[in-house]
Amino acid sequence: MTKNFLLLAGTAVLVAGCAAPLPVGERPKIAASDLDQLVAVSKRDFKARGIAGMDRLELDAAMRACNLHNDNPPREVSQPLEEQILKSIPFPQGSLLGDWKRGQRLAQSGQGMTWSDKPNIANGGSCYNCHQLSPQEESFGTLGTSLRNFGKIRGTSEAIQRYTYGKIYNSKAYNLCSQMPRMGHSKTLNEQQIKDLTAYLLDPNSPVNK
Amino acid sequence: MLKTLMGGAALALAAALPLHAQVDIRKETQRWQQMIAEGSPAELFEIEGEALWKKKQGPKNVSLEGCDLGQGPGVVKAAYAQLPKYFADADRVMDLETRLLHCMTTLQSRSPQDATQRLYGNADRPSEMELLSVYIAGQSRGVPMAPGTRHVKEREAFELGQKLFFHRAGAWDFSCSSCHGEADKRIRMQYLPVMSQPEGVRKIVATWPSYLVRNAQVKTMQWRIWDCYRQMRWPEPVFGSEATVAITQYLTVTGQGEPYAGPGTKR
Numbered sequence: 160m161t162k163n164f165l166l167l168a169g170t171a172v173l174v175a176g177c178a179a180p181l182p183v184g185e186r187p188k189i190a191a192s193d194l195d196q197l198v199a200v201s202k203r204d205f206k207a208r209g210i211a212g213m214d215r216l217e218l219d220a221a222m223r224a225c226n227l228h229n230d231n232p233p234r235e236v237s238q239p240l241e242e243q244i245l246k247s248i249p250f251p252q253g254s255l256l257g258d259w260k261r262g263q264r265l266a267q268s269g270q271g272m273t274w275s276d277k278p279n280i281a282n283g284g285s286c287y288n289c290h291q292l293s294p295q296e297e298s299f300g301t302l303g304t305s306l307r308n309f310g311k312i313r314g315t316s317e318a319i320q321r322y323t324y325g326k327i328y329n330s331k332a333y334n335l336c337s338q339m340p341r342m343g344h345s346k347t348l349n350e351q352q353i354k355d356l357t358a359y360l361l362d363p364n365s366p367v368n369k
Numbered sequence: 370m371l372k373t374l375m376g377g378a379a380l381a382l383a384a385a386l387p388l389h390a391q392v393d394i395r396k397e398t399q400r401w402q403q404m405i406a407e408g409s410p411a412e413l414f415e416i417e418g419e420a421l422w423k424k425k426q427g428p429k430n431v432s433l434e435g436c437d438l439g440q441g442p443g444v445v446k447a448a449y450a451q452l453p454k455y456f457a458d459a460d461r462v463m464d465l466e467t468r469l470l471h472c473m474t475t476l477q478s479r480s481p482q483d484a485t486q487r488l489y490g491n492a493d494r495p496s497e498m499e500l501l502s503v504y505i506a507g508q509s510r511g512v513p514m515a516p517g518t519r520h521v522k523e524r525e526a527f528e529l530g531q532k533l534f535f536h537r538a539g540a541w542d543f544s545c546s547s548c549h550g551e552a553d554k555r556i557r558m559q560y561l562p563v564m565s566q567p568e569g570v571r572k573i574v575a576t577w578p579s580y581l582v583r584n585a586q587v588k589t590m591q592w593r594i595w596d597c598y599r600q601m602r603w604p605e606p607v608f609g610s611e612a613t614v615a616i617t618q619y620l621t622v623t624g625q626g627e628p629y630a631g632p633g634t635k636r
Contacts, residue, residue: 178519181527183623184566186535197536200529201603204610211604215539222537229535272540272602288556300556302548331542340541340602347540 189227194218197226211274225336237335245332248325248343251350255320255357262359263366265352266292272347282347284327284356289339292359293366303339310361311368323357394558411503411580411632414587418504421497427477436472438465438505450509450629453526453618454517462517462526464617466591467609469501488608489592492585502578503587509629514574516621523618526611530619533612534565539603545616547601567623574624576633583636590617 187193201216221240224232268283270276287296289303313319325332328343342348348356359365422445423432438448439456453464459471466488473484490496517523537544548556549564563569577590594613598606606613 178524181518181524181622182531185531186565187528187531189532189535193532196529197532198538200533200612201536201538204607204612205598205604206607208605211540211602213604215602215604218538222542225542226535226537230537273599274605275599298557300554302551302554302556302561338542338547340543345540 186229189229191227194223194226208274210272210276210278221331221335228336230336232335241332241335244329244335245325248328248332249350250321250324251354255324255354256315256361257351257354257356257358259355259358259362259365259367261352262355262357263293265348265356266359267296272345282352284342284348284352285340286356294369295366306360306367308368310363310365313361315361315363320357320361323360324353327353327356395560398560409580409632409634411578411587411634412507414500414580415504415507415632417495418500418502418507421500422504427473427479427483429476429478431477433469433472433476433501436469436476438468445505445508447509447512449506450512450514452516453523453614453621455520455522460522461611462520462522462614462618464590464609464614465502465505466498466589467614469498469505470609485608489588489595490586495586499578499587499589499592502589503580503632506578506629506632510631511628513628514571514621514625516618516625518622518625526615526618527622529611530615530617531565533616534619539598539601541602543601543603545597545601564620565623567626570620570624571627572624572630574621575627575629576631576635579631579633579635581635587632 189197198216198218202213205213205216207213218226221244224236224240228236265284266286268281269285269288271280271282276282286292286306287299289300291299291301291305291307292309294307309323310319322333326339327348329341330337330339331341331344340347343350343353360367362368421433423434425432435442437443437456437458438445439451439454440446440448449465452468453462455462456468456471463471470481470484473479474481487494487496488498490499518527534545535550537547544550545564548554548561549569552563552569554561562573564573574590577593578587580586581588591608591613594616595606595608598604
């Protein structure tokens with residue numbers, strides 16, 4: 160009995176002497192102070208190169224909220240931000256449907272915006288990296304939802320055109336912590352390019368809808 | 370009868386599918402990986418790395434053979450598998466590449482400019498860092514990955530790495546987790562391992578540094594992280610910085626226990 164007790168006590172000391180296991184496999188909770196630390200560390204340990212400037216490490220209200228809430232902020236946080244972002248999208252006047260053939264080339268191209276890209280090159284939309292679109296393109300990613308028959312399902316109404324254009328311009332207007340890059344807001348794509356991609360998604364003649 | 374029926378159904382299904390649909394990309398990739406792993410060219414680079422380890426260089430004209438990689442000066446056996454770890458002489462956690470840089474600038478008294486002039490090489494201009502890394506890592510074959518987890522700074526590095534892994538920033542709002550956070554997802558045809566989980570990352574940390582077929586070079590874990598951040602559209606991570614070591618520490622601790630099976634061969 161005494162021996163058992165001593166053995167137990169000894170085990171307790173040993174356990175106390177070991178550090179607690181690290182939280183492997185978990186997603187850490189991020190407090191405001193953690194976020195400040197992460198921004199400071201990234202500014203210290205990353206440097207501007209080529210077109211990739213240090214301004215890219217600044218967090219706007221959307222990215223602050225997403226980082227603080229593990230990409231799942233409460234509705235009272237996300238809703239006002241989404242509304243504000245939607246108002247900030249500069250929708251062009253008139254039809255938002257450009258040329259689907261040019262849009263197809265943009266959807267295929269994944270170039271642009273890295274520090275090894277020269278300034279003023281024609282950026283692509285990188286769409287196929289994450290989305291299925293035309294049935295002819297078999298090399299597509301699956302991080303994003305399939306956009307096969309996107310326009311065939313939704314039609315080409317003004318509302319759908321605006322949603323499609325807006326989603327490409329700034330995806331965070333519709334889902335604050337969407338994993339999709341803000342193609343217009345980040346100046347990856349310009350107005351005409353986003354119109355061309357909108358046509359690629361919506362035009363009945365586009366292979367996306369065939 | 371049932372067997373025949375099922376066989377017939379399978380045949381009919383196969384006939385209905387276009388040719389490409391019958392190829393399981395993942396199986397094919399695995400088969401290819403196995404094929405190239407059996408005769409990895411990384412070993413040729415290890416020989417060059419060993420020569421560089423023993424080459425007298427710098428103002429003091431000494432080799433790196435006196436470098437302490439964590440198991441005592443000059444001990445290369447099983448050293449890589451026990452990194453990253455805390456080094457009292459530098460008062461920080463270091464991965465292999467960071468420690469090599471430290472030895473170049475202290476033991477060999479080389480200037481930081483000299484030591485960092487070719488961190489990433491190509492076929493025409495190989496990198497001393499990459500060759501050294503592949504030699505040292507090769508001396509850990511079969512040794513279970515066991516990075517330091519007891520020192521407070523080792524624990525802080527893990528925690529910082531874990532937070533950085535999920536930290537979204539850059540022109541496209543990406544974190545490491547944007548691509549390596551969900552199972553069975555691809556970019557184009559490339560399946561992405563879930564690096565935040567042991568089962569997703571064990572094989573990864575046990576095969577870097579690696580020979581990259583597309584570069585015809587051996588590449589380090591520092592390079593892998595650097596090229597990820599490039600594609601994430603962030604600014605450039607500083608080689609050997611606390612942030613990069615923290616990410617390696619996080620990934621290695623998450624994948625610890627896997628016997629080191631590199632230097633590997635990758636696409």
